[in-house]
Amino acid sequence: MSYALGYALLRQVSWSHWELFTGYRLSVLLLVPYRYWPALVVGELGPVAYASLSCVETFGWLWASLMLVPPIALAMPVVKVCRDRLNIVPDRGPVHMGVLLVCTLVVSGLWTLANVIVLLTANVPSGSAPINYSVVASRWFIGSYLGILTLVPLVLMVWEGRPKRAELWLHTVERALRGRLGVETAAFVLPALALLVWIALDASGDGSRQMARMLMFLPVIWLALRHGLLGAVVGGAIASIAVAVTMPGLYDTSTLQAEVFVAFATTSMLLFGDRIAQLHRQKGQGAGHEDKSLDLARRIQAQCEAQLRQTSLGIEQASEAVHATDELLFERQLRPAADSRELRRRATAAREQLFQLADGLHPVALRERGLVAALRHGGIARTLNTRRIGYWCNTRGGVNQLSDTLQLAIHRLVCEGVSYLCTTHSIGDLTVHLRSGRSAGRRWAVVRIDALFSTDSDLRVRGSFLLHRLAASGLGLDVIRDRAALHEGKVRVHATEHGECISVMVYEPDPQPVRAVERVVPEKRTTLELLN
Template sequence: MAKVSLRSGWPAHVGVAVGYALLYLAVHPITTLNWPIHAGIRFACLLLFPYRFWPALLVGEALPNLYEVLPCLDSLGRNWVMVRSIPALVPIMPIVWWCREKMPPFPAKRLVDIKALIVCIVLCSVGGMLYSTLAYAMCRPFLAADADSVPLASIQFLLGPYVVILSVVPWLVMAKLDYRPGHFREQLRQTLSSKLFMDTIALLLPSIAILACLRTVVKDPFDQIASLAMFLPMAWLTLKHGWRAAAVSGTIAILCICLPLDVSDKLQTRAYESMVFVVIGVTCLFVLGARISAQLLQEEKERRSAMNVQRLARQTMQMGEQRMRQTSQALEYLAGTLHVTNSRLLEQMRRIVPNIESHAFYKQAMAAQTQIYQLAESMHPLTWRERGLPAALNDTVARALDEAGIAYRCEITGRGFTRLASPVLTVTYRAACEAITYVTSRLACSRVRLVLRGGETQGRRWVVIRVEGVLEDTGVANAVYFAEERKRLGTKLGASGLDISEMRDNVGIFDGALHLRSFKDRLRITALLHDASQEQEAQRAASHSAAPLRLWVK
């Protein structure tokens, strides 16, 4: 056990001892054989308090324990008083210490290992049972002849504390995991608006209340069926929300089934059956909830990892687009400079060579200048930069298709284009160019129709692209005539010649989808993209608000 300093912070130790003693005395009147609530308080204090406060807890239990035990010297005997004078905290302390050191229930600040917690609860319940059984064996000669035997009483001493610990400790664990100083109102608001709270109020409480009332009205064996039916909504809630749902529903089931049992010193057989049934059912729900929570945590990690990959892909795509735009502007500046230089040079050469326009040097210079302009236009159209996406789709794309001998029609409808994020507009243009390049790769494609529609649904902006190529056998001859221009169409549009799977991956970066449909006389590509900036802001806000609640289960 870690070294404990008793000299430092002695007021805190005194406060812990006094507070624990008062709490022990307060719960003693409501403690029964099947509901020993002090067992849950004892276990929770040892589990959550630092080691340095354990001596204070021991003192806080020893004094009220002696106050309650000494008056029973004449009625229960000296041996029982000697055993019961030892606080029940003593046999539990080494068990909790071993669990905290060897298989800690709290491996990290906001992480709880439910399996380790269940094992610790079972071991502490067994330790408490041995302690109580020994004390009961000491006083057995002083009891009536019809009193429970020692083995039968040991079952009571095991089930009662286990049920109480199982119903009290998870709530304290949840409070430990969720507590953030100075954010009580915010946490309370999040709890009341959580799906677990709403499902508990709307489904769990009404169903268990109805079944509990039915259990008290009907006779055997239908009351056992009603008890069994209580676990159906509990299991559904656990499958949906994990171990926290098991903690909430398990406590409610324990209160409805165990508290109404006979609280006399001698429990009946049916009471034993009910308690065993509750213990097994709630424990299984906790184990199942731990597995479900682990799966939910893994899914959350995978989702966040996918979000990070998406964000990185968007940033990479946007940075590449910015480089292309800068390169296009640099090429345009170079072409302009080359044009001015060539003009001055040609003016000087005209004095020497009158017909310089027909010379090969002049043609090569003009061709080089034109190629630079075309390269700059293919990388990032000037129309796009100056007049936006609709102008680029109507002018730049139309001019490239017209030069290739393909009829083109562009329809832009909807609203919200001006509010779309820049990366979305970029991917929209590139996806349209890739889709046009793909459908025009068919020789029979003679006409292309592009439909662009933007909109907003429940505050979420989106854009739909539909590229449809009309396939006509009569257009093959025209395609052969413009074969060279059709080959250069992808270069003019700045397309990379992606296939359908690659285009679908690009669209998927923005939570979109792409579909290809082939008809007898046409080929259609449809793509849907969402505004990534809005999604990132919403997800960032949700992850920030849920940050302290993420790591619950190992």
């Protein structure tokens, strides 16, 4: 009923060269869910049936029967293809203006063809002038096309910028009216079009009237240059209304020519404005990428600072152990009978702490034997063994063919993942799966950390034990995601049947922009030079 009411009202303000109800029809098809489409067919059937039955005695039953077919049903397959396949009105993002214009051309041509076929079946009254089907078809096509251009882009722009809550509509309208587009339209465009309309209505000759109509496309160009797509939409709607107002007769040929010109100008400006909007979005996305890169760099800096803090705490603990050993040495010098085994134990513990600290900063096994050996027998394995947590690493593919930078990054990711799992859950068994391959000329690696939960609460690591020994920052999953983002990676965390799994995929950096840092080799010096 709502659709039938709107359809009937817009037919009262539509003419042969300007059919606003076609724009209303296409707008509803583009925005209404599919489950309401049968109701739209029923709603349009009412006005169409009234027109058909009113003229059945004049044009015949065959014409009246074909008129009972609602035109909205003819356009439904075209609109469905545009919505499903071409994504004309996406859920997020701007309307695809090129697809909209193609859809407008197709449905306008389809409705024109249907009207011509129906007209061919009509009984022409005797004594009537012969029908010029080319002129009639042109009038119907331009009327449908311009009616759609007047209403549909404007409706879609309003739909795209609609507020999320109903109470914000008033603020949205107020902001739009106070914006630059609203002010410039009210201050410059409307007065200019009003002057051109007055000239066209008051002109004595067809040449002056036609010139005034032709000049009505200038505000469309000006608004499109100033405000892009939104300016072209608003300017095109106002210009088409102004041209329709100046139509002196119902079937005026000069008005049809002016409307063809305005339709061409509006179409061009819509495409031009859409391109300007795309360039603005690309520029905004570029700025957005810069902001994201800056945020990522700041987070990485904070993570490095946290890692340095953990390293500093480890150095303090090692310093305390060395200090305790020195005190015991001093006591042994005073009392030679002191236990030497306690001295040896403390010296070994201090040496082990310093080794763990150095190994956490840059694993020794990684430098000497590669990533696989570092993961299987390095600091992670030794640390988890001291906590009675089962651990193993499975590898597949050319893992050792990865660059040194990516191998170190994968080792850091595993350390952060192990630290996160062991400090948030009671882990009984932990397995690292590492796989590598090559695609499109770049090597990639997938790391999966499978944790098996345990009911023994003593297995949960508390405090900074793991953080010191693995040189982990202890900031959780955010660190893993940021480190993976540095290598174009993605992180996925999901629960398994008996635990939790962290999956990370990273890529080898592009060899072109990355410049290798040369390793500094210490210069060999003679004993005499060292003494000097």
